Amino acid sequence: MKSYNSFLVAQQQVEEAARILNLDKATTEFLKWPQREFKFTFPVRMDDGRFEIFHAYRVQYNYARGPAKGGIRFHPDETVDVVRALAAWMTWKTAVVDLPLGGAKGGVVCDPRHLSQKELENIARAYIRASADILGVDKDVPAPDVYTTPQTMAWMLDEFETIVRKHQPGVFTDKPLPIGGTEGRRDATSRGGVISVREACKFLNIEPKTFAIQGFGNAGQRAALLHEELLGGKLIAACDSRGGILNPDGINAKELVTHKLKTGTVLNFPGARHIPSDAVLELDVDVLYPAALENAISEKNAGLIKAKIICELANGPTTPEADLILYHRNIFVLPDILASAGGVTVSYFEMLQNSGGEMWEEATVHARLDKKISNAFQSFSDALREKGVHPRLAAMVVGVARVAEACKIRGWV
Structure with a gap:
């Protein structure tokens, strides 16, 4: 597989967003570093x-x-x-x-x-x-x-x-x-991802009946539980570093989490058959959650992806080439800077509670997280419609525009 310098990829993303936004050269160069x-x-x-x-x-x-x-x-x-x-x-x-x-x-x-x-x-x-x-x-x-x-x-x-x-x-x-920690932090990243999937399903008029999870660590486990709880549907496959499992009739997420914590792997889960870890990415499901390593979806396998929605719980699971392939195949990617933003959002809530000497109830944290992610999806989907670009670039346009505006208001550039 092609090797990537993460920072060069990040700089390229800034340049692409800046071009869409018609940012001046000085602002673009400033935001690249x-x-x-x-x-x-x-x-x-x-x-x-x-x-x-x-x-x-x-x-x-x-x-x-x-x-x-x-x-x-x-x-x-x-x-x-x-x-x-x-x-x-x-x-x-x-x-x-x-x-x-x-x-x-x-x-x-x-x-x-x-x-x-x-x-x-x-x-x-x-x-x-x-x-x-x-x-x-x-x-x-x-x-x-x-x-x-x-x-x-x-x-x-x-x-x-x-x-x-x-x-x-x-x-x-x-x-x-x-x-001084906060309630609701443990599952915040996954909860934000599932909320973004819910909003994407409304946007695309898709019912999330089936889903698969690539990477059954903390984020993957919580996503499995929350998808079932908040969206319904059934988990049909999951994998970890040792292999994957598949049951087209459905896998009980709670029982699989218990099995994983007990045995250290998803393998040998009752009623499911073994499949290669990579095969989980290529299953015909409504929603795919990449929750493991970066660059899992590349130009080599992007043409084989069958999911309708990809929700990036991992950082950088999709390469730049794969982004374009998926976009042209009408596969909707919820990019990591939106899909995994639940964690930093609840961290911000923790900062607010600490500064005010408060302790919010978990339900309050969940409700405020839901509102933040829903509003973020609205801004993201507006950029998608207005700019006619692939989803990652649309999210970058939103983020870069807001940071550039703050820099200009301050008189930095």
């Missing part, structure tokens, strides 16, 4: 007493609309270009959902699978000691990402508050509930 980026190097004491040196990043891509917002990931293959791209996509994502936030991303080059809990805590705290001066409720607000968790945020918050000597829970989101 991060406003600020940081490289950190710090030592961490390991369990055996030796010190190991770690490298880390934080990219604050754009903060014209508000404080930078984005996750911190621990990953062995982290690079500055990946972090730049993810920070860019967070910028457009917060703008598409019309949150008063910018975009950021951070990463530490490490392999959490080979580290103890104490070593992970030491790395988390060292990262904050290195970056504390650039973080804050009015500067930059991190959250968990790949291989980081609410517990990671708890360690980071504690280290930050130790440094600044005051209580500031809103500097980190997706925290554990006892220290």
Whole structure:
């Protein structure tokens, strides 16, 4: 498969949106690059007493609309270009959902699978000691990402508050509930995706009778449960890294989640037959949820996709070439900067609760998330009609236009 530099793809997307919007050269060039980026190097004491040196990043891509917002990931293959791209996509994502936030991303080059809990805590705290001066409720607000968790945020918050000597829970989101987390955060990304599918079905006049999930991790599991709960229909296939399962008559989502948590895989689920993981992408279903790795749908398999709607719960599951193939085949893609925006939306709600000393009920969080995603879909579908472009470009047009407007109002360009 063709290899992609994520940041070059992100820059290309900005150029395409800018061309549709007729943005001037200076504004376009400004939006193609991060406003600020940081490289950190710090030592961490390991369990055996030796010190190991770690490298880390934080990219604050754009903060014209508000404080930078984005996750911190621990990953062995982290690079500055990946972090730049993810920070860019967070910028457009917060703008598409019309949150008063910018975009950021951070990463530490490490392999959490080979580290103890104490070593992970030491790395988390060292990262904050290195970056504390650039973080804050009015500067930059991190959250968990790949291989980081609410517990990671708890360690980071504690280290930050130790440094600044005051209580500031809103500097980190997706925290554990006892220290300022919010109800409704665990399933927020998937819930936002299912809400966007609901709106797409209304837009396209499609009934979502069948669906399949590629990648049965946290997001995939919750999407399976929520699709059944909110939209009805039946799950007919799912896969993880070890393989896939299919039952055209339907798979009970709750029972499959229980099976996955118990056995570590979807394989050997009663009543379903095994299929290759990749085959899940090519099934004849109304809705397909790619919820695993980037570039899963490429020019090699885009011509074989049969789903009517693709809801991108993963970051970047569709390549630029595949976008065009799917568009010309009338397959409706809900791009990640809309479909997976539920997480950052509820993170924003967490910031609001922290700033006001409030604790909202879960039903309140769900209702406000529904309104935000529904409104975002309306702006997205308006751009689709007006610009006559493929769905990802339509979403980018919405996000880039809002950020460009803020930059111009401020007099930056």
